Amino acid sequence: MGVAAVPAIGDVVMDRYRVERFVGSGGMAHVLAARHLTLGNEVAIKVLEPQLANDLEARERFARESRAMATLTSKHTVRVFDVGALPSGLPFMVMELLEGRDLNRELAERGPLPFLEACEYIDQACEAVAEAHAQGIIHRDLKPHNLFLTQLKGKPLIRVLDFGIARTIKGGAVPKLETITRLGDVVGTLHYMAPEQIRNSAAVEPRSDVWALGACLYKLITGFPPFPQQGEAPLMSAILTAPPKPIGEHRKDVPAVLASVIMRCLRKPVEERFPNANELRKALAEAIALMATSDLADRTDVMAHPPDVLRRTAGLHKETMRSGTLDPEPPRKKFDKTMPLDARMARELVERRSSSSPMLAASASSSSMLAAPSAAPAPRASSPMIATGRPSYPMAPPAPMPPASHMPATPPAPRSSSLTFLAIVAAVAIGVFLAGLGLIVVSRYR
Numbered sequence: 001m002g003v004a005a006v007p008a009i010g011d012v013v014m015d016r017y018r019v020e021r022f023v024g025s026g027g028m029a030h031v032l033a034a035r036h037l038t039l040g041n042e043v044a045i046k047v048l049e050p051q052l053a054n055d056l057e058a059r060e061r062f063a064r065e066s067r068a069m070a071t072l073t074s075k076h077t078v079r080v081f082d083v084g085a086l087p088s089g090l091p092f093m094v095m096e097l098l099e100g101r102d103l104n105r106e107l108a109e110r111g112p113l114p115f116l117e118a119c120e121y122i123d124q125a126c127e128a129v130a131e132a133h134a135q136g137i138i139h140r141d142l143k144p145h146n147l148f149l150t151q152l153k154g155k156p157l158i159r160v161l162d163f164g165i166a167r168t169i170k171g172g173a174v175p176k177l178e179t180i181t182r183l184g185d186v187v188g189t190l191h192y193m194a195p196e197q198i199r200n201s202a203a204v205e206p207r208s209d210v211w212a213l214g215a216c217l218y219k220l221i222t223g224f225p226p227f228p229q230q231g232e233a234p235l236m237s238a239i240l241t242a243p244p245k246p247i248g249e250h251r252k253d254v255p256a257v258l259a260s261v262i263m264r265c266l267r268k269p270v271e272e273r274f275p276n277a278n279e280l281r282k283a284l285a286e287a288i289a290l291m292a293t294s295d296l297a298d299r300t301d302v303m304a305h306p307p308d309v310l311r312r313t314a315g316l317h318k319e320t321m322r323s324g325t326l327d328p329e330p331p332r333k334k335f336d337k338t339m340p341l342d343a344r345m346a347r348e349l350v351e352r353r354s355s356s357s358p359m360l361a362a363s364a365s366s367s368s369m370l371a372a373p374s375a376a377p378a379p380r381a382s383s384p385m386i387a388t389g390r391p392s393y394p395m396a397p398p399a400p401m402p403p404a405s406h407m408p409a410t411p412p413a414p415r416s417s418s419l420t421f422l423a424i425v426a427a428v429a430i431g432v433f434l435a436g437l438g439l440i441v442v443s444r445y446r
Contacts, residue, residue: 005050005088006030012037013045014084017094025049028058028164033097043081044097048090059091061164066093068137068163075152076128077160098159100151103144103220111223112251115258116288117156118220121147122213123284124158129213130277133206136169140204142212143192144219167204190235191225192216195268198236206276213280214265214273221258222250226266240268257287 007019017034023044024031032045052058069080082094103121107113113121125147129139141162148159194211196203218226226244229235244266247259261283267273274280 005086005090006047007032007045007086013086013092014082017043017045019045028052028062042097044095045092046095047086047092050090053090062091064166065162065164068132068166069095071135072128072131074128074131076124076158098148098150100149103147103149106149107144107220107223113220115221115255115291118217119258119284119288120156121149121158121220122217123281125160126213126277126281128160129209130281133209133276137163138167138169138204138206139163139209140165140167140197141189142209142216143189144216147216167202169205190232191227193239195240196270198239205270207270207273210265210274210277210280213277214262218247218262221254222247224250255291257290261287
């Protein structure tokens, strides 16, 4: 059976879907874009590779993928609308058509991603994987190529693809690690595969997917997989026996808190990893919060839309800055919102100065009383922003100060200060008098 068995452009499938264009192909299937003849909406039709038409295992994987995807409802998975078989006998599934590109292509074009962006993508993937785990489905082939980046209302949205080699764990049972997988018999992608999956492709559990998610995050922020060895035998040996390459050797600015989360995902003993994708999400949220509040995240992490994972982080102040970073503390003082901002500042400044130096306040009041009634003081200089360490608020233009005669009376200086002043004046007067008297006496004796 040749490639001609795959529907051509213009063909109608199931009397409902007209094929419009060829989208792409992989090792097991071809993907076509089609349009529903009645509803007019675009869909994707995935058809099994004709070379595998008689391969029972391939057909079973194809059917397993459609069943797994049909049970998942997360917005981070792909909806399946229908399944069937072509007249040639090839199975196909009708599914949601996605616009975008996978993270493997994103990396190839952009290089290593900013920390917060990469964490947001893995967090979204965790949401889909967590739903699968709750239903006993282990993906077994999580990698950047199967994380598809789309847009939803102007925000990035990750969709997890290819549940073709997913395995269902019935009743939560985990098969024992009994055999070592032979070269060429590996199910999955080696660079993102956990040690237990290499030993036995059937011996997987949720923490096997946690390993793969950690390996994906490692790749997204460094551009390299955690085990860069080439060739099946050296790579399998490294994953089974050697530690992953330290992240700092690829990128020195990776925050320690983020590196710690990734390296826990990549621990060889299964029991030392995060138990499932939900627990990994929690750890990522805590790491992101620490990076955002301690200014460890690189400057390019400031995004137009704050990552959703930031909004889910508990225990932080609910307000967010427009730049996307968090304000970790609530305002320390409540302003009188009925007054203009510059007036409130002026009032606070006067209060602070008056309370710290009563003599200064009295002196200022006396000086204003000496001014001509028609003369108004020069307007004070104002800066356009308040430097508070929080979002900058634009200030209103300064209003001219009222004439001195209309200024509110400043409270008089304390009485003790007035008595001291009078005593000084009296002493000076007496001194002048005595000095004058002395001059008179001296002049007479001459």
